[in-house]
Amino acid sequence: MQKTPPITRGRKFAQVLDGARKIFLRDGFEGASVDDIAREAGVSKATLYSYFPDKRLMFIEVFRAELSRETHDSKALVNIDLPVHQVLPFVVQMLTGHLVSEFGIRVWRLSASEAERFPALAAEYYNSGPRDVQFKLSEYFEYCISRGELEIDDLALAADQLLQLCAVRVFDKAMFLGPASVTDEEIKQCCAGTVRMFLLTYGSKAVRDQVRSQEARPVRHSTAAE
Template identity: 50%
Template sequence: MDQAEKPIIRTGRKFEQVLEGAREIFMRDGFEGASVDDIARAAGVSKATLYSYFPDKRLLFMEVAQTECNRQANESMDLVDRHAPVRQVLEFGARRMVQILTSDFSQQMFRVCVAESERFPELGRKFYESGPATGRRHIMDYLKEAAQRGEVAIEDIELAADQFMELCKADLFVKMVFGIRNSFTPVEIDRVVMGAVDTFMARYGA
């Protein structure tokens, strides 16, 4: 069996320590530059302990990415009132999406996945499944509910969800990816958020 196919042991008191140490080092050094020695040191565990949880560095990277993406997605869902007026829900969703897209973690993970995609295509696939794909599913679920209540008029829910996500990337995301900017003012973020909601509602508002 390939190392990357072995099951991950998610029990034990040091599991969270390993994840937190790995997150710190991956954020600092990227996937290729991160050494097992540095991760073990940051986690406060031995290399033997680290390998008992993650026999392959790719597995560890994917677990860090998936854990963080799931945390962000679940946190967003806990905070939003899905029965509030549709424009209010979409504004909240757009603002959270912009915060996530422009966070240091998301930017680092995106760059690592792009850089390593040729050698380790499973990295990009796992990151997409736990990050963008999860967010897309949440948006689709909400839009279906809103459509059933007559708050939006949407025939192609999947396309509408994709369009909303792309609207939330306008101007900001590409500038961060290419290193032109590393932060934005509240006014700049508000411009993109409100523009995304206004454009989406102009197309799909009931």
């Protein structure tokens, strides 16, 4: 097995990494040129190579840095001690917002396009992304079950179903037409539908009644006098 050359970290390491990140997210591994990366980072090619002996190591470092950002963002998912019908809209909005964000779309495209070339990184993406979120959601669902708010037999399946519902309509549109093509109203409709379907399917009777009572309330319109 060929020994991987070490990565040197110095004064301009973060600068080089940021330039490489922008080019890799834009052009992918194959399309990214060392010249473009050096130009974007504002360093010479000699400086670039002094930090990263080859482009492959640079790509791996950039990809893992992106995964670290994504994993950190997911930690805030379920650390809120409120009724599930109040917490779930927040969780769903955060998940959907990430799925259709410029960052989320670019990292997904990058991991999918380079999965064959970098299978170990693709596995890292799955484990620290979708699988990690599934695990955190499952933990939260178990907590809600202990409080009598949810009734779920398969926690992992329910977590996957919630993630897929968060992507309905908006993710494909963002993927093919770009994140800017998805409107705030479309995201709002997706999130509301996701919360309603999930709670009516897995919520306890009290939670289901809560959802239906909110839907039955008349919409109060303000008047000019107010």
